[in-house]
Amino acid sequence: PTPVDMGEDYGEMEIQSASGYTITMENSDDIDLEAGEIVDIMGNLKFLVADDDTLRFALYEEITEPGTYDIRGTVYDTGKATWDHMNFEGFYYNIDDDLGTEKLVVEECSGNTIPEGELVYTTTAQLVDFNFSKWGSYDIVGFMAEPYLAGYDGKETDNDITNDYISLISKDMLSKVLIDVEDNRMISTGASLQLLQLEEGYELKLIQLDVDGGQAQIELLKNGISVDTDIVTSPDTYVYTKDLGKLDDVPIVVVYIGNVFAGTESDMVIIKGVFQISDDSIPIDSGYEYGEMMITSATGDKITMKNPDDVDLEEGGKTMIMENIGFMTSEDGARYYPFVRRTVGTLNSLEIELPENPVVGEELRIRVTSVGAPVEGACVTVGGEYIGTTNPDGEVRFTPDAAGTFTVTASKRNYNSASVEIRIIGGSAATADAVIALQLAASGEWDADADVNGDGKVTSLDALMILQMAVKDSGAVPEIVINELMPNPIGTDRGNETTELYNCGDKPVDIGGWVLENEDGATYNIPAGTIIEPHGYYLTTEIQLDNGGGYVLLYRDGEEVDSSIAYTYSTEGLSWQRRIDGLDTDSDGDWIYRDPTFGVSG
Template identity: 40%
Template sequence: KITMKNHEKILLKKGEDIDIMGKLKLRIADSNTLRFAPFIERCEAGKYILRGTVAEKEFKWTPMNFEGFYYNIDDGIGTESLIVEKIEDRIIEKHKLEYKSQPQKVKFEHEEWGELEVMGFLAEKYFVGYPCSKFSDEISLISRGEVAKVLIDNEEKKTVFSGSSLLLEEGYELKIKEIDQQGSSVFLELYKNGILVDIDTVSSNNDYVYKSDIGSVKTIPIIIVHIDKIFKGTEINAVIVEGIFQVSQEYLPIEIGMKYGLMEVTDISADGITMKNIDKISLARDKVIDIMGNIQFRVADSCNLRYYPFIERNTSPLESLSISVPGTIIEGESVKITVSSRGGVIADAVVSIDGNDIGLTSQEGTLKYLAHAAGKFNVVASKDGFVSASKEIEVISRNDETPKITIELSNDEIYEGDIITISTVKALSGEAVAGVELFYDGKLIGNTSEQGKLEYVVKDPGFHKIKTIPNGFLPAEYNVEVIAREPKYVFSGLRTIPMYPRVKENMSFLVEVTNIGTAAGEKQVDLYINSSLIDSKKIILNIDESALLNFTYVPDKAGRYTALVETESLDFEVEKKSIITSAGIQLAGILIVLGAGYPMMKKIGKNGSRHQKKGL
């Protein structure tokens, strides 16, 4: 047993994160009303599981007991709930699992902008409209059956230098083109995927606003950037950005009857969304059940019913730090380390060398480092709310500085068939070195040009070594990995139709497959049931293309089965076929004669996707 207590008072100051112990912290709401919650800072990229309270019977989950749901701690607002209304013999009956979410007004992180309307949907934060403000008239997306993800909402200070760009999402970047002579305004250019889409001039303590279409809503603000201060100097011109907001243009349409996993939209209006389960849900022991979107149930492997909801979430790679520092330094000299994110420099980032902290970055995002000793060292930059960055540097003795050169490659990631540019430069000055013989895995591939460059086509996947034998310089080498261009398939969402099959009746197994690899490919996909091969499909998918596979099966007896398609497995039960008596058949015939029999059709809405899909 371990017991720990705080050894001094802890002040719960609004708007702060407090280090408690290890990675455990307390987040205090930026509000006059005291609200606080423990959390673990997830600074490294990866997948994390967020789970809810364990239930043993009917239960209701909200953001207070399910961390996966959207919650704004500053405003004390959560919009989502999931209710299990009735369970009998581990079965949630049809329409007894209900999901609700209502739009709410919350403050922008940059509070001077006022409020926007958001709601959680499938455990993600979505934008649903603006109240009347200086940016926009009152607009409601949700009343039109549309929502869009909030991509950025922060007020982190960033310094962006003239000629540089503030990197946004979905291919947008805001370039600081020019600052006027008085240093009172800045000329901005907005690009999307390299194409100029907007220009504007903004003065200090004012906002840049870009409007575009989201679904059926025209000219709505999708990007807002607050230009806090502008600096005009003799050598450096820069702006300080304090507040960025961006909403996605890739909207999600929602309509009654649209299905998400096991759930169906039963109501949608300006007041919110309601979804209920389409069919019975069996909480079979030791089972993971895909409910909708990224929300799943995990059921305990126990005779006693215990289950909880959870989601898997990845950290965002675009909230990563970046380090700029010379790769080679002369022993005894000082260099400048710059830490940035999204193209803007970051203040108060912790910089360490081989695990030893050397200080915090300044308001300009920089920190001076004096290289005391020769050798190779690892530089790491970290800050709460960002994915850490690292870079290896080499400090060389002054006796080695003249004859040392380095090899540089044009590509960060190299795939087979790529044309790469190999450069040879002096280690310290970066001056190009011409006439250097280059060897690839021991084979001479040519000499560098007057610009110190040589192009080469890489072919074989794997690890290779580039070496030099220059006159008057020390030999240099570079280890390069060539990645194979090959398809990579990801399978998800294995499910049955109907959910509760019967003996001697046709059933279908649906599974989605996506090619996330670096080349198109062909693959045979097999369905196994209780380890026996049942059905096969052949697919041909391009990069980022998806297909929905449909396998068929007719069970010959009742019982428990296990289906397997690649990495996806599913346990299901086959029920005995119901027996209709002759009296029942006669009654059905009477009803048909009287006109009671009629075909029933359901309208199934289509959900937009970033992938092209094929039905097979």
């Protein structure tokens, strides 16, 4: 039982009396309401205090237990009623700027039925400050209890983001605000802090830093695929733009790159602010329906929705009207209130599954799961090197080029990260089998696969025979890969479009007579006697690369040896290239789009 004796303390509150059915509590000491702070009152009850010179604060309950909850508004007798951000906590409200945009009005309710056109929802776009104040303001609109970008204001929005008026609402669309934070987050060239996780599969990767010059080379990826690279001189704002609907070059991701400095083990950069909107806009065209509501007008900065049909309120039940917004009606139908449904989740942990006895030079699959299910889009590193993100099966492929013990990490937003160690054996698979055979011989154990001698036990002779078989099979062709492509060189394209091959092996390879083929079927026969030295390069401008998209295949004696990324765009002066020379996991994540590195290690 919970004690309610007089004088009992709960947080900042003390029980003054408990008589009959009434308990009275008061604060036993002064409560300081500091601007921008969250103040604990008792249990899960807290005050949220506005970050403003004018004192404003709101009482709320913090919910951490996973589940689905309904946030309700003020209860009214069934009939005419009006709710906005002041009496319906589910609606969007910015307490710092004292800004709310949404209103829901029941203009007539006959019995438990709201007649056609009598349920009216309106919302009006307003200027709101970015949480990172240097960026100024943007136009926001609460829409169905969520914050949406209505547009960027050419005068009020910082010029580092855009100089233009970009109005989404005037083009009959909105984009959800996913992140708007002032931050002091650090990313570094070290593996564990190399990525800034964003929403919708985006992540910002730090490639390298020039501490003396105060420059950061960064890469933006979506679902593991590079979509942008840039060099930012700190402090400055990085902006990634994308076409949305009828609008070109809409800022989607905005990150403020702060100070660059050298650490003891890696170089670091401070992220001071992050803003992101969805790259999947929603329509607000007149006539478009959301649940029981239909947009009747979207003009200027105002959106209006009404019910095109009667809405029957279920007595003693819940009636959804649009997205996560609904009405709860009492058992006798005499009272009702609106609610917004929210889901509180929990952070599940990632788990990493590794293959047995991995060997240098052999492709291995790393699988990431959570609660037994595969996790798509998890970022995986091996020994501090980013190797890609997992596919829908939770897998990413990786071919190790060095033996040793390495740390494998997996991370994804809204999951607890995981890390395990992997021991990679040097040499070929046969070498690894020989090592296993020697280990079994030393331990006195037996294994049918290792007993190649067939004498019913595993000895050093078995290991020697395994190695001898490996020598007989050593005539395999060392791996040659398509390493870099430049479809759109500076100046004239034809005759300057460059394809690079790379020898991943430790022996020279004669590629004379091998064939390169583009997506149109055009081929180029590599001249006889062409040799690529170990870890060397071969460059040619004889195969045509289309600017708008394409790929290149490599053949030896009619058999496909390798294929490039199927690129879909190009920018003058930049090339598609493997992140690390020879990195080949059969994933688009192997590739990066940046300044060319032909003939040298990227």
